Structure formats: structure tokens, C-alpha cells
Amino acid sequence: NVAEEVTDKKEEEEISIEKRVNNKIKTEMMDCIEPRSALRDNLTPLKPSTNLRPYQVNPVNNTNHVDEVDNYPDYRFEAARLASYENWPARYMDPEKLAAAGFYYTGEVDRVKCFECGVEIFEWVEGDNPMSDHQRWRPACKFVRKQPCGNVPIGVDPSTVPAPSVRSRDVCGRYGEDFRPTASPDFRTGQTEFQFPSPARLGSLGLAKPKGPTHPEYASYDARLATFENWPKSMSQTKEQLADAGFYYTGRGDGTQCYHCGGGLKHWEPKDDPWEQHAKWFTKCYYVLMVKGQAFINSVLGQETTPPTRE
Missing domain, CATH: 1.10.1170.10 (Inhibitor Of Apoptosis Protein (2mihbC-IAP-1); Chain A)
Known part of the structure; x- marks a missing residue:
């Protein structure tokens, strides 16, 4: 009996010590935590940014012939190309023929640009044929070769034309080449090697300075x-x-x-x-x-x- 009493007292003491330790730990932990009310009082309410505005992405309005990437005229449309010639200075060159040949007016002197291949031609003279010069300077152009390139002739219902795919625009470097309709191909240095190799490149291929077409x-x-x-x-x-x-x-x-x-x-x-x-x-x-x-x-x-x- 004496042994049982000693054991019971020892167990009670151990339980009491464990409780005191646990209570001390809880107290120390609570001292490190602010009450919820204190946290709430110290928080600054979040306000919506004054710089943010609601918006929605609208599909391309084909009736206005506008490119959804840069909000520029969509020159796939022949009508949009023709409209670009409002201030065209070269009266001897028919804007309708230029637009039909894939060109729109850049607004610089008499410089025009193909909507597809990007070739630029200027210094036109009376009697020049826009399509022939386009074919001469950029024979690989999809528009020139009558391959699908998104061209929309005048008279086609714009609502039936799919919106152009959104493409990233590389603003670093040149886009297109500059040519005079009456000049000969010179394959100048710095132009795209695939179609217009530099003289050094031509030399490495065993080619001399090119001549115009034989026929x-x-x-x-x-x-x-x-x-x-x-x-x-x-x-x-x-x-x-x-x-x-x-x-x-x-x-x-x-x-x-x-x-x-x-x-x-x-x-x-x-x-x-x-x-x-x-x-x-x-x-x-x-x-x-x-x-x-x-x-x-x-x-x-x-x-x-x-x-x-x-x-």
C-alpha cells in the first residue's frame, strides 16, 4: 500500500508539472500575437487603383479596314489601299492601278509599299506599270504570284472577311526594300540575302552583278x-x-x-x-x-x- 501511494503521488506531480509547462508555453505564444481587433485596426484598407479602367477586347471592324494590332488601316483591303492615295502627287500614275497591284501610299513623295511583301517603290515616271514593276522587283511576293495572302479586292463584302491573325511586329531593322521603277536590280548590300544578296555574297557564289531580264x-x-x-x-x-x-x-x-x-x-x-x-x-x-x-x-x-x- 505504501508503494502504491508513492507511485500515485509521483504521477500527480508529473501531471502537474506538465500542465504548468504547457500553460507557460501558451502564455508566451499569446504574448507574441496581437489580438484580431488590433490587427484589424492597424490595417489600411485596400483601394482600387485609380489607373485601372475596365476594358473589353473588340473584334476587328472589317468595315473600317483597321488592323487590330496597331490600329492602322488594314491594307489587305484594296479599298483601304486606294483610300491612302488622297494626297497622291504623281497624277500620271493611276492610284487605282497602284492599289490593284498591292500598293498603298506611304505619304512620302511618291513612295508606295506592298501590303504583303513590304517592297517599296518610288520615283515613278509616266508609262510605268505598277504590277510589272512589282513582279520585277519582288517576284517571290505571294500577292504577285497569286497565292493566298489575305488580299481583299474591291467589291467583296467586308463582313465575310476573317479578321487578320495577330502578329508580333519587329520594330528593329528595316522592313521592305526601296526601288526605283526605271532602275536595274542592283542587289545592294544590307538587303535580305534570300532575295537580294550583297555583292560580296554574289561573288562567293560565282555570280557577277545581275542584269535585267532577258525577256x-x-x-x-x-x-x-x-x-x-x-x-x-x-x-x-x-x-x-x-x-x-x-x-x-x-x-x-x-x-x-x-x-x-x-x-x-x-x-x-x-x-x-x-x-x-x-x-x-x-x-x-x-x-x-x-x-x-x-x-x-x-x-x-x-x-x-x-x-x-x-x-
Whole structure:
């Protein structure tokens, strides 16, 4: 019995000590915490920023032909391009023809710019053909080549035209090149190498300073295409493929000729690709270089193909 009493007292003392320790810990913890009311009194209420305003993103209003990126006129629309010529100074150049050729007026002297490829042309003279000059200076332009590029001709219902995709705009560096309609291609240094290599680059490729087209009357795709009216129907190569590759029909057999370099090809095989054969046999043709690029020419030269006969 004595042993049991001693044990009970010891347990009671241990419990009492544990309670005192716990109470002390709680007290110390509470001393470190401000009451909720004190916290609430010390807080400064948050106010909405006076700089913030509610807004909503509106779709592009195609009826106004406005680009949603920079709020500029949407020059995909021929009507918007035509409207840009309000203060056009060169009365001998028809704004309707310029707009139809993909150009809008920049507001600087007589400088115009293509909505698609960005090429800029100025110093027009009476008798210049906007579309021909566009094709001459930027044959790879999707608009010139009649490829889908978003062009909206006059007369198309704007409400049926999808809004342009939002694109980031690189404001660092030049966009487009400047050309005079009556000048010759000079491939000046600093322009885009893919289409207009520098003289140093041309030298490394074994190319001299370029000359103009051998047959400028066929510089346009439509002019070349028109020559294939009597193209043999048995040929695998279509007139569209050949015209796109720079060829016009000579009217003899299956003979074709490049409007720019003057190179001719005939005796086409069924599997012959016009672009590949053009690049293979006339590696220094500037039309091929401008449209397809040097990498394409290099890849073609590495292929084993049975070529048509070179004229």
C-alpha cells in the first residue's frame, strides 16, 4: 500500500508539472500575437487603383479596314489601299492601278509599299506599270504570284472577311526594300540575302552583278501563262507550274525558256519538276535565286535526276 501511494503521488506531480509547462508555453505564444481587433485596426484598407479602367477586347471592324494590332488601316483591303492615295502627287500614275497591284501610299513623295511583301517603290515616271514593276522587283511576293495572302479586292463584302491573325511586329531593322521603277536590280548590300544578296555574297557564289531580264515582256506570271495556250496536252508539266518557275512557251514542241536568264529546256520527262530542272541547268539564274534561294539550288545539285535537254 505504501508503494502504491508513492507511485500515485509521483504521477500527480508529473501531471502537474506538465500542465504548468504547457500553460507557460501558451502564455508566451499569446504574448507574441496581437489580438484580431488590433490587427484589424492597424490595417489600411485596400483601394482600387485609380489607373485601372475596365476594358473589353473588340473584334476587328472589317468595315473600317483597321488592323487590330496597331490600329492602322488594314491594307489587305484594296479599298483601304486606294483610300491612302488622297494626297497622291504623281497624277500620271493611276492610284487605282497602284492599289490593284498591292500598293498603298506611304505619304512620302511618291513612295508606295506592298501590303504583303513590304517592297517599296518610288520615283515613278509616266508609262510605268505598277504590277510589272512589282513582279520585277519582288517576284517571290505571294500577292504577285497569286497565292493566298489575305488580299481583299474591291467589291467583296467586308463582313465575310476573317479578321487578320495577330502578329508580333519587329520594330528593329528595316522592313521592305526601296526601288526605283526605271532602275536595274542592283542587289545592294544590307538587303535580305534570300532575295537580294550583297555583292560580296554574289561573288562567293560565282555570280557577277545581275542584269535585267532577258525577256522583260514575260516578267509577269500572266504574260508567261498566256504563251501556253497551245501547250501539248500530253505533257505532265502544267502550264501553271512552268509559268510559276519562270518559263514561257516558245511554241515549238515542248520547248520552254526562262524570261530572266534566257535558258531553254525541252524534251521534258514525265517526272521532271520545272523548278528543279531550272535550278539544275541554270544555277546562276537570278529568278531562281530570288524566288527559291541558294539552299534550294544546292539541294537540287545534290540530286541524281534525268534532265530534259538543254536548248
